[in-house]
Amino acid sequence: MFCLKYRVYNEMPLVLTSRAGDPNIVKTEQYIPGNMILGTLAKRCLDRLPKGSGETACDDSFFRECFVGGRMSFGPAYLTVEDADGEQQPYFPLPVSIRQEKYAEKLYDFLYQEEKPLLRTKKVKGFGRLNEKEWQKKEVETSLNFHHARDRNTGITDGEKIFTYESIDPGYCFEGCILGEKEDLQHLLDICDLQWAAYLGRSKNVQYGKIRFVFLQEEAREYASDSCLPAEWSDERGISLSLLSDTIIYNEHGFPSTDSKDLTAYLSRILGCSVNVEKARTRQGNSENFVGVWRLRTPSEYCFLAGSSFLLELGAYDAGKLADLEMSGIGERTHQGFGRCRFAWQTEKELKLQETHKPSLVKPEGKVPEMTREILSTLLVQTLEKKTEFLAIQAQSKFLRLPTNSLLGRLENTISNAASTKEWHDFLKDLRKTAKAQLEDCHNTRKSLLSYLLTEKIDARIVIKTSASNLQNFVDDFSLRLDKEDELNARLYKRYWVIFLSMMRKRKDREGGRN
Numbered sequence: 001m002f003c004l005k006y007r008v009y010n011e012m013p014l015v016l017t018s019r020a021g022d023p024n025i026v027k028t029e030q031y032i033p034g035n036m037i038l039g040t041l042a043k044r045c046l047d048r049l050p051k052g053s054g055e056t057a058c059d060d061s062f063f064r065e066c067f068v069g070g071r072m073s074f075g076p077a078y079l080t081v082e083d084a085d086g087e088q089q090p091y092f093p094l095p096v097s098i099r100q101e102k103y104a105e106k107l108y109d110f111l112y113q114e115e116k117p118l119l120r121t122k123k124v125k126g127f128g129r130l131n132e133k134e135w136q137k138k139e140v141e142t143s144l145n146f147h148h149a150r151d152r153n154t155g156i157t158d159g160e161k162i163f164t165y166e167s168i169d170p171g172y173c174f175e176g177c178i179l180g181e182k183e184d185l186q187h188l189l190d191i192c193d194l195q196w197a198a199y200l201g202r203s204k205n206v207q208y209g210k211i212r213f214v215f216l217q218e219e220a221r222e223y224a225s226d227s228c229l230p231a232e233w234s235d236e237r238g239i240s241l242s243l244l245s246d247t248i249i250y251n252e253h254g255f256p257s258t259d260s261k262d263l264t265a266y267l268s269r270i271l272g273c274s275v276n277v278e279k280a281r282t283r284q285g286n287s288e289n290f291v292g293v294w295r296l297r298t299p300s301e302y303c304f305l306a307g308s309s310f311l312l313e314l315g316a317y318d319a320g321k322l323a324d325l326e327m328s329g330i331g332e333r334t335h336q337g338f339g340r341c342r343f344a345w346q347t348e349k350e351l352k353l354q355e356t357h358k359p360s361l362v363k364p365e366g367k368v369p370e371m372t373r374e375i376l377s378t379l380l381v382q383t384l385e386k387k388t389e390f391l392a393i394q395a396q397s398k399f400l401r402l403p404t405n406s407l408l409g410r411l412e413n414t415i416s417n418a419a420s421t422k423e424w425h426d427f428l429k430d431l432r433k434t435a436k437a438q439l440e441d442c443h444n445t446r447k448s449l450l451s452y453l454l455t456e457k458i459d460a461r462i463v464i465k466t467s468a469s470n471l472q473n474f475v476d477d478f479s480l481r482l483d484k485e486d487e488l489n490a491r492l493y494k495r496y497w498v499i500f501l502s503m504m505r506k507r508k509d510r511e512g513g514r515n
Contacts, residue, residue, distance in 0.1 A: 034337010
């Protein structure tokens with residue numbers, strides 16, 4: 001098998017469409033899927049057909065067999081970053097099993113690390129490169145761009161409706177490779193030239209999508225694996241499988257599946273040995289893309305998303321077959337870049353994180369515009385509301401011997417309808433002895449629930465001070481003011497107790513009894 005490496009430099013913002021939960025925002029992939037590379041090269045080949053010859057893509061056997069029949073495999077293009085020696089190094093999607101300890105640089109790989117209830121971790125975003133026991137991380141910067149919606153019938157802009165594009169900022173370099181027979185790759189080079197300007201992704205005719213496509217070699221070279229897999233594998237914990245691109249697996253009935261059992265059945269058939277999934281950390285989604293010549297979308301298929309990882313127990317296997325899977329991919333539509341993977345990439349349960357240098361941000365001089373301050377003030381209020389809910393959830397979890405659900409529901413209903421803090425406190429003081437006894441019996445390490453309900457104070461200033469983030473610096477830097485602060489404090493106070501009592505009631509349902 002021969003390989004032809006290429007690079008893509010985006011000279012304008014890129015919108016590489018991916019699915020998002022919000023119908024008013026078009027999210028972007030942060031690497032270039034193989035099917036988009038296939039489409040870019042297919043268009044280049046079609047544009048180079050002799051004019052006036054009457055020849056079409058269907059008449060060209062090279063085009064038909066390599067682009068449609070799958071004789072060539074178009075790998076995804078991943079972010080590259082220049083190292084200290086001036087070499088471009090590829091960064092791959094980080095496995096979702098790797099999580100970062102909050103407020104620390106330590107990483108845990110939960111394919112190997114046992115779950116720890118008190119260990120607080122967060123998702124690690126971006127792309128990574130493994131260097132011994134250290135992950136070097138890099139994120140792709142994106143921007144949000146607002147556009148007016150257009151009436152599909154009249155073609156006229158609707159000034160009242162907007163939608164949002166998320167786009168990759170200009171100036172990035174992505175690298176990948178195309179696999180195939182030497183003659184096919186050489187013919188592709190002869191048709192396309194070494195480099196040219198092209199357009200990629202969505203809204204190519206507006207302000208997005210301009211790229212420079214560059215082949216790095218003047219002739220195809222034999223594929224050289226950079227596999228992490230040793231000749232012999234003796235780790236009793238099993239061997240990791242990390243997916244570097246979206247992967248489509250069909251079940252026994254020929255339908256796409258994200259069931260680990262169908263993955264093990266597929267691998268057992270390909271490797272000729274027993275396969276068992278010991279542990280899995282996955283993300284699932286749908287694969288769907290637009291085909292320009294059809295003017296239609298391809299059928300949507302369930303798939304494992306890039307970053308999914310598995311810990312496999314393998315029987316007696318041939319290491320060469322694993323290397324072949326790394327080269328060609330696993331599952332369906334591998335010639336379109338699906339199914340790229342690495343075996344034995346993940347081996348350590350604890351690692352360090354090294355982030356590539358981020359340019360320091362310089363605060364602009366001058367006065368903050370009034371409209372900007374109003375927007376930031378609105379964002380601050382929304383953040384305070386979320387922080388208040390988080391504090392309430394945290395606080396209720398520390399109480400033991402919970403009251404009955406009927407009493408908790410009554411308290412929640414009362415605080416929801418209370419006109420003032422005084423009305424709420426008067427209600428608590430006038431409770432019957434049996435209800436008060438339950439509230440006295442429920443306690444955390446410092447006080448009873450009744451005392452907590454009567455004495456705990458919540459307002460905007462308290463939430464800002466108790467926040468682990470730099471909310472206070474944010475307020476000070478932009479000289480933000482909270483309009484109608486008394487109304488906001490009353491809303492935060494009520495929200496705190498509604499969430500507190502609601503979550504306590506759900507705990508009661510889940511745990512049962514007096515715990």
